[in-house]
Amino acid sequence: MDTLFTNVRILDGSGTAPYTGEVLVRGNRIARVARSARTISPAGAAVIDGAGATLMPGMVEAHTHFSWNNAASLADIQKMPLEEHVLWCARVARSYLDHGWTSCVGAAPAKPRLDVVVRDAIDSGLIPGPRYLAASQEITVPGGLGDETLPHLPFPEFSFSVNCNGPEHMRAICRMFLKYGVDSIKLNLSGDNLVPHASAKTHWMTDAEVAVAVEETRMRGKRVSVHARSAESVKQALRHGCEVIYHASYTDSEALDMLEAQKDRIFVAPGLSVIFKLLEEQPVQARALGYEEELAAAIESLKAMHRRGVRVLPGGDYGFSWAPHGTNATDLQYFVRHLGMTPMEAIVSATRLGGQIMRRGHELGEVREGHLADLLLVDGDPLADLALLLDRKRLLAIMKDGRFHKAPEVAEQRTLRPAAYAGVAA
Amino acid sequence: MASVLFTNVRVFDGSGERPYAGEVLVQGNRIARVTRSNGLRALPVAGVDVIDGAGATLMPGMIEAHTHFSWNDQPSLDSIQRMPTEEHVLWCAHVAERYLSMGWTSCVGAATAKPRLDVVIRNAIDAGEIPGPRYIAASQEITVQGGLGDETRPHLPQPEFSFGAVVSGPEEIRRCVRQFVKYGVDQIKINLSGEYITGLPAEYTPFSDEEIAMCVREAKRFGKRVAAHARSNESVKQCIRHGVEVIYHASFADEEALDQLEAAKDRHFVAPGLAWLINTSFHASEWGLTPEVTRKMGYHRELEIAVETLKKMLRRGLRILPGGDYGFAWTPHGTNAKDLEYFVKYLGMSPMEALLSATAWGAPIMKRPDELGRVADGALADLLLIDGDPLADITVLQDRKRILAVMKDGEFHRAPPTRTAARNRWSQAA
Numbered sequence: 001m002d003t004l005f006t007n008v009r010i011l012d013g014s015g016t017a018p019y020t021g022e023v024l025v026r027g028n029r030i031a032r033v034a035r036s037a038r039t040i041s042p043a044g045a046a047v048i049d050g051a052g053a054t055l056m057p058g059m060v061e062a063h064t065h066f067s068w069n070n071a072a073s074l075a076d077i078q079k080m081p082l083e084e085h086v087l088w089c090a091r092v093a094r095s096y097l098d099h100g101w102t103s104c105v106g107a108a109p110a111k112p113r114l115d116v117v118v119r120d121a122i123d124s125g126l127i128p129g130p131r132y133l134a135a136s137q138e139i140t141v142p143g144g145l146g147d148e149t150l151p152h153l154p155f156p157e158f159s160f161s162v163n164c165n166g167p168e169h170m171r172a173i174c175r176m177f178l179k180y181g182v183d184s185i186k187l188n189l190s191g192d193n194l195v196p197h198a199s200a201k202t203h204w205m206t207d208a209e210v211a212v213a214v215e216e217t218r219m220r221g222k223r224v225s226v227h228a229r230s231a232e233s234v235k236q237a238l239r240h241g242c243e244v245i246y247h248a249s250y251t252d253s254e255a256l257d258m259l260e261a262q263k264d265r266i267f268v269a270p271g272l273s274v275i276f277k278l279l280e281e282q283p284v285q286a287r288a289l290g291y292e293e294e295l296a297a298a299i300e301s302l303k304a305m306h307r308r309g310v311r312v313l314p315g316g317d318y319g320f321s322w323a324p325h326g327t328n329a330t331d332l333q334y335f336v337r338h339l340g341m342t343p344m345e346a347i348v349s350a351t352r353l354g355g356q357i358m359r360r361g362h363e364l365g366e367v368r369e370g371h372l373a374d375l376l377l378v379d380g381d382p383l384a385d386l387a388l389l390l391d392r393k394r395l396l397a398i399m400k401d402g403r404f405h406k407a408p409e410v411a412e413q414r415t416l417r418p419a420a421y422a423g424v425a426a
Numbered sequence: 427m428a429s430v431l432f433t434n435v436r437v438f439d440g441s442g443e444r445p446y447a448g449e450v451l452v453q454g455n456r457i458a459r460v461t462r463s464n465g466l467r468a469l470p471v472a473g474v475d476v477i478d479g480a481g482a483t484l485m486p487g488m489i490e491a492h493t494h495f496s497w498n499d500q501p502s503l504d505s506i507q508r509m510p511t512e513e514h515v516l517w518c519a520h521v522a523e524r525y526l527s528m529g530w531t532s533c534v535g536a537a538t539a540k541p542r543l544d545v546v547i548r549n550a551i552d553a554g555e556i557p558g559p560r561y562i563a564a565s566q567e568i569t570v571q572g573g574l575g576d577e578t579r580p581h582l583p584q585p586e587f588s589f590g591a592v593v594s595g596p597e598e599i600r601r602c603v604r605q606f607v608k609y610g611v612d613q614i615k616i617n618l619s620g621e622y623i624t625g626l627p628a629e630y631t632p633f634s635d636e637e638i639a640m641c642v643r644e645a646k647r648f649g650k651r652v653a654a655h656a657r658s659n660e661s662v663k664q665c666i667r668h669g670v671e672v673i674y675h676a677s678f679a680d681e682e683a684l685d686q687l688e689a690a691k692d693r694h695f696v697a698p699g700l701a702w703l704i705n706t707s708f709h710a711s712e713w714g715l716t717p718e719v720t721r722k723m724g725y726h727r728e729l730e731i732a733v734e735t736l737k738k739m740l741r742r743g744l745r746i747l748p749g750g751d752y753g754f755a756w757t758p759h760g761t762n763a764k765d766l767e768y769f770v771k772y773l774g775m776s777p778m779e780a781l782l783s784a785t786a787w788g789a790p791i792m793k794r795p796d797e798l799g800r801v802a803d804g805a806l807a808d809l810l811l812i813d814g815d816p817l818a819d820i821t822v823l824q825d826r827k828r829i830l831a832v833m834k835d836g837e838f839h840r841a842p843p844t845r846t847a848a849r850n851r852w853s854q855a856a
Contacts, residue, residue, distance in 0.1 A: 081542065081546075082515075083542050083543065083546040086511075086515040087515060090516060090519070117512035126520055
């Protein structure tokens with residue numbers, strides 16, 4: 001059945017100011033968008049009277065780790081056995097959809113097949129979840145971010161990453177993940193301040209290794225994404241044609257020029273939450289790890305990128321005890337408060353630009369005729385208060401692919417509930 | 427949790443009494459009061475959700491005595507292990523929900539295809555992370571080389587090929603049991619007889635007494651129960667001799683075995699799993715198992731003998747329980763209520779007995795004899811609202827649409843369909 005949203009303020013994701021209108025959904029697509037009330041015939045459609053609520057595109061998370069398990073440390077991720085981890089990922093996938101994220105870009109699972117299996121289960125309708133691009137594990141080198149083995153416990157199962165040694169080993173690793181069916185290969189080019197022995201400014205992978213990863217991945221039409229906090233790692237990624245750059249905290253003028261030169265091809269998702277929230281909640285520890293300095297640098301880098309027209313997207317590294325899954329819309333507030341984005345730009349980064357990082361910019365990320373019907377009905381104006389998007393109660397309806405994941409609530413406060421007969425649909 | 431009053435229902439209470447018009451009040455996760463009514467409302471309705479059943483049958487949630495969540499509705503045993511662990515976990519979660527939706531509010535795990543599937547699913551259900559029935563988690567099937575559950579080939583000897591755990595000798599079985607106990611199973615499964623489709627005939631009895639004794643001793647040391655795949659006469663006797671409480675199949679039990687079983691009937695449970703024998707014999711042609719093939723395998727003869735054996739058990743007052751080996755292409759999960767129809771058709775049970783076998787008789791196998799399987803004051807609120815009278819037509823329980831509501835532990839998994847006018851500030855149905 002068609003669905004007609006009427007009496008809604010349409011925030012279409014393109015960047016134009018919201019307008020009052022109607023949207024008709026037919027099948028899994030937006031069939032019509034009208035700029036005034038009572039234009040589209042409601043015949044044969046379920047009519048949702050939005051009463052002035054905002055209708056906007058479903059949001060796109062650019063850096064998602066379903067398998068991060070809201071624990072306090074990286075080591076805790078791998079303590080979860082495989083079976084429990086699968087159920088955890090399924091539950092987290094659903095919670096993203098519950099919070100209005102109708103698409104997510106996988107940024108690396110903790111065990112080899114978690115992302116692929118959850119994506120396939122979503123696509124086959126076995127479990128509810130967002131559109132999903134499945135990633136490989138993070139590929140790192142011994143001692144780098146993601147290698148959690150200890151000298152006396154060298155077992156690879158301890159690590160959420162895969163250790164790589166040399167170009168041919170890289171080829172074998174990439175081919176394994178491509179066999180599993182990933183949509184992207186993830187490389188850890190820089191370290192991370194969460195790992196003191198491999199801090200953000202350190203640099204780990206040889207050009208020869210990166211080149212092989214890109215070659216193998218491109219051959220199958222897939223994408224390389226990188227963990228790159230240092231300027232050197234950002235430049236390495238750009239040199240090799242990696243498409244998705246996570247973090248990019250430290251840049252120099254050369255890096256910024258390179259970013260700008262490739263701005264129509266690349267995406268940057270800074271994943272600021274880990275830094276902001278750790279500084280808020282554990283300031284002493286976070287400062288000792290160097291996060292205060294990194295944040296200052298990252299803000300300058302990202303402001304410059306935004307000014308130069310580089311696409312900066314929300315999402316990133318939610319799934320720790322201090323930044324649990326579901327609070328991802330906080331990123332939009334960071335963008336406005338710290339990076340100089342307008343609220344409209346923040347919305348566009350989560351919608352239109354999100355459609356592009358999903359590789360479906362032509363059909364995803366905007367309320368536009370012919371686009372896929374991923375829609376949110378929001379109680380209030382997100383442009384006036386981006387925090388609305390953090391409140392599940394304000395998300396009155398969530399539609400993915402033309403079907404309600406959350407149907408708009410209907411009034412029912414009756415104590416007498418006659419049970420009907422079998423002929424009435426359950 | 428709101429209290430719920432079912433009014434205007436015919437109560438089948440699991441006591442063996444004919445259904446009566448009445449009302450049932452659920453408070454929290456328990457049945458607070460059951461009353462008989464004469465069309466007048468007897469219980470106060472203030473502060474409770476009232477479900478007017480309009481004459482529907484209210485009965486206890488059903489109990490499945492032999493469940494394999496991890497069997498994946500495929501046409502061969504080999505297909506089970508071709509499913510990777512990650513997919514298998516999601517499959518089991520999906521199947522658990524299917525059982526609950528079809529009115530099975532309790533299930534006894536009869537073996538899992540990979541070591542931890544049952545335990546993980548039970549824990550996730552208990553934690554409220556996924557919907558599913560109350561569940562007794564089982565180990566893999568412990569078996570011998572070449573026995574049911576050993577799916578390795580001479581050139582592919584890796585244990586991951588098998589849904590069973592292959593052991594040889596008492597010390598290996600000890601180690602195997604302890605591993606499953608560590609994982610947290612409730613029940614150890616051992617394959618004491620063969621199974622025609624695997625090539626080891628059902629009348630073979632491959633385990634030594636030393637091995638079984640060790641298995642049971644180790645399981646009991648940790649307070650666990652043992653269940654056995656026991657088709658052969660000797661394997662049934664081994665169960666009785668060694669204190670294996672749950673006997674699956676028991677097709678070839680002779681008079682001596684039945685005497686022993688009758689003498690120990692308060693200790694043992696029998697679940698024959700007739701669906702497998704019937705459907706493999708007659709309804710698996712689509713998958714290459716024509717009646718001709720399965721007759722040659724021995725299934726037709728086993729079915730005939732099993733039916734006679736089970737009838738004798740019933741005459742001796744032994745209780746047999748429904749469930750068993752659903753999860754093959756020709757016995758898909760969710761169709762389990764066919765067992766009740768088979769009990770009536772093949773074993774001559776009355777519909778009342780068949781209904782009791784799925785409710786009150788099953789409560790002890792869930793280790794909660796006084797709390798499950800009854801609609802009685804103080805019992806756990808596992809309830810089904812059925813459109814129709816299962817005593818008049820036992821097959822209504824096979825029809826999802828006729829199961830109007832499923833409640834487990836005082837909460838609706840499937841709430842009864844209600845007539846509502848969808849209309850508020852935000853939405854309006856066309």
